[in-house]
Amino acid sequence: MAIVATIMNTVTGCPVQKMTFGRMPKPWASFTLTSGERVTAERIDVGKPAPGKFVAPVDVWVTLKPVG
Numbered sequence: 001m002a003i004v005a006t007i008m009n010t011v012t013g014c015p016v017q018k019m020t021f022g023r024m025p026k027p028w029a030s031f032t033l034t035s036g037e038r039v040t041a042e043r044i045d046v047g048k049p050a051p052g053k054f055v056a057p058v059d060v061w062v063t064l065k066p067v068g
Contacts, residue, residue, distance in 0.1 A: 005058040007033065010042060016064070025060055037065060 003024055007016040017034055025031075030040045039062040047057040 003058055005060045008059050008061045010061045010063045039064065
């Protein structure tokens with residue numbers, strides 16, 4: 001079963017994009033965003049599923065390089 005995770009920016013706390021993983025990502029996993037930037041996961045948060053659901057929300061926190 002694929003894991004759909006929300007990629008979150010650690011600086012702003014805003015979501016960056018949704019991404020599908022084949023299995024649960026590790027906190028040191030590196031991957032490429034749709035913008036082409038290579039990032040490393042710093043923290044993985046697994047929330048509680050909504051009532052009546054079995055899919056838990058997954059947030060992967062990354063730090064993006066500053067634009068400039």
